[in-house]
Amino acid sequence: MSGTSPDFASLLRGAGLRPTRQRVALARVLFGSGHRHVTAESLHAEVKATRIPVALATVYNALNQFRDAGLLREVVVAPGRSYFDTNTSHHHHFFIETDGELHDFPSDKVTIAGLPAPPKGTRLSRVDVVVRVRR
Amino acid sequence: MSGTSPDFASLLRGAGLRPTRQRVALARVLFGSGHRHVTAESLHAEVKATRIPVALATVYNALNQFRDAGLLREVVVAPGRSYFDTNTSHHHHFFIETDGELHDFPSDKVTIAGLPAPPKGTRLSRVDVVVRVRR
DNA sequence: TTCACTTTTAGAATTATTCTAAATTACTTG
DNA sequence: CAAGTAATTTAGAATAATTCTAAAAGTGAA
Ligand SMILES: [Mn+2]
Ligand SMILES: [Mn+2]
Ligand SMILES: [Zn+2]
Ligand SMILES: [Zn+2]
Numbered sequence: 001m002s003g004t005s006p007d008f009a010s011l012l013r014g015a016g017l018r019p020t021r022q023r024v025a026l027a028r029v030l031f032g033s034g035h036r037h038v039t040a041e042s043l044h045a046e047v048k049a050t051r052i053p054v055a056l057a058t059v060y061n062a063l064n065q066f067r068d069a070g071l072l073r074e075v076v077v078a079p080g081r082s083y084f085d086t087n088t089s090h091h092h093h094f095f096i097e098t099d100g101e102l103h104d105f106p107s108d109k110v111t112i113a114g115l116p117a118p119p120k121g122t123r124l125s126r127v128d129v130v131v132r133v134r135r
Numbered sequence: 136m137s138g139t140s141p142d143f144a145s146l147l148r149g150a151g152l153r154p155t156r157q158r159v160a161l162a163r164v165l166f167g168s169g170h171r172h173v174t175a176e177s178l179h180a181e182v183k184a185t186r187i188p189v190a191l192a193t194v195y196n197a198l199n200q201f202r203d204a205g206l207l208r209e210v211v212v213a214p215g216r217s218y219f220d221t222n223t224s225h226h227h228h229f230f231i232e233t234d235g236e237l238h239d240f241p242s243d244k245v246t247i248a249g250l251p252a253p254p255k256g257t258r259l260s261r262v263d264v265v266v267r268v269r270r
Numbered sequence: 271t272t273c274a275c276t277t278t279t280a281g282a283a284t285t286a287t288t289c290t291a292a293a294t295t296a297c298t299t300g
Numbered sequence: 301c302a303a304g305t306a307a308t309t310t311a312g313a314a315t316a317a318t319t320c321t322a323a324a325a326g327t328g329a330a
Contacts, residue, residue, distance in 0.1 A: 155277060
């Protein structure tokens with residue numbers, strides 16, 4: 001039978017990370033369903049609800065490692081908190097300022113024309129578009 | 136004779152803020168020359184160098200007040216620190232990730248087409264474009 | 271001048287995040 | 301499988317940015 005449940009251990013190994021109990025639990029929550037935007041705190045709460053013990057420091061460690069491995073990207077839209085995004089493909093965001101929610105929107109319909117060239121001695125890293133809205 | 140030095144007291148009064156010694160000193164540094172992107176720490180250092188005593192808490196207070204009054208806008212591009220921008224007109228930013236520098240670029244040459252409509256029940260607040268580059 | 275507010279300030283508090291050093295766990299090898 | 305070693309987790313301390321508190325100082329109206 002073909003695998004219906006994704007293999008998080010392999011995902012982690014492929015990223016050069018040992019598939020420990022807590023990394024697998026975190027990966028399951030992060031990558032088990034559709035794309036997610038989480039904070040360290042929110043992810044910590046979700047995984048604890050899963051009855052697997054994880055320290056908040058481990059969540060921070062894992063998020064940083066997952067990001068460094070390219071499994072996540074970090075999005076900074078509000079002062080004082082980082083969001084981690086399971087959607088690593090090219091896309092942009094709505095940020096609902098009134099309640100701190102982030103929503104994706106695809107970049108393929110969006111055209112940005114007329115961007116100036118990067119300053120001398122620099123290479124383009126990424127173009128972020130954040131559409132801020134309020135209720 | 137026509138005033139060659141801008142009148143920061145009036146600027147502050149016009150914003151509904153008393154022109155105290157420290158607010159005037161802060162305004163002078165912020166608005167006395169071309170557009171600036173400062174952090175609370177960097178502004179604090181600059182004003183202290185001017186021999187006017189200011190507490191860091193006062194700098195935070197003033198930056199928040201100036202922003203609320205529309206004299207500044209706040210820009211969040213990196214986790215854990217806020218930049219305050221004296222350019223309140225519509226424009227976008229280069230962010231040099233390797234050294235934390237922010238540079239303006241005018242929005243009038245930039246065209247963003249195909250943005251989806253704001254989610255139901257929300258109003259557009261602002262569209263931020265950040266071009267991230269590294270050395 | 272006086273007086274009622276505002277503002278400033280030092281230092282404590284808060285929040286998000288990272289660090290430390292010790293305990294535990296994962297993988298390798300025998 | 302049993303060790304051994306290196307990687308990981310963890311509780312709690314430490315840091316960094318920012319806000320709060322309550323008391324002292326300053327501002328401007330009268
Ligand atoms: Mn980080
Ligand atoms: Mn703020
Ligand atoms: Zn996203
Ligand atoms: Zn700017």
